Amino acid sequence: MSRLLSLTALLALLLSPLTHAQSGSERFGDYQVYYSVFNSTFVLPDIASVHNLVRSEDRALVNVSIARADGGLGLPARLSGTANNLLQQSQTLEFKEISEGDTTYYIAPVRHLNEEMYNFRITIQPEGAEQSFELRFSQKLYIEK
Numbered sequence: 001m002s003r004l005l006s007l008t009a010l011l012a013l014l015l016s017p018l019t020h021a022q023s024g025s026e027r028f029g030d031y032q033v034y035y036s037v038f039n040s041t042f043v044l045p046d047i048a049s050v051h052n053l054v055r056s057e058d059r060a061l062v063n064v065s066i067a068r069a070d071g072g073l074g075l076p077a078r079l080s081g082t083a084n085n086l087l088q089q090s091q092t093l094e095f096k097e098i099s100e101g102d103t104t105y106y107i108a109p110v111r112h113l114n115e116e117m118y119n120f121r122i123t124i125q126p127e128g129a130e131q132s133f134e135l136r137f138s139q140k141l142y143i144e145k
Contacts, residue, residue: 033064037063080123
């Protein structure tokens with residue numbers, strides 16, 4: 001079932017020009033961070049139920065995965081963060097860890113209005129790392145009907 005969530009997220013990335021999804025990656029020393037933001041309705045209802053994710057046209061999901069820059073995928077980490085709109089209204093990102101075999105990734109919901117711009121700040125500390133680093137990016141979120 002988790003593989004379907006991953007496939008749904010991948011599909012959202014592939015369709016990003018059509019669906020307003022954003023994806024990216026950034027390197028922090030020995031680590032590569034992959035992230036995406038997509039509407040929660042892209043997740044199939046049965047997969048959302050398995051992972052206790054709320055599907056709603058006004059709710060996006062932030063997906064983050066951390067890997068070693070020299071290869072590998074989905075390392076365990078501690079994540080915390082915020083999403084702030086342009087009025088500086090802040091939402092705390094509550095990440096849920098999802099593990100599939102050797103891969104771990106993190107999902108956090110964000111409620112939003114149509115065409116609302118959000119600035120994301122996510123602090124990441126990979127398991128076993130001595131220091132954390134901060135991922136920052138902005139994304140305009142849309143109501144998907």
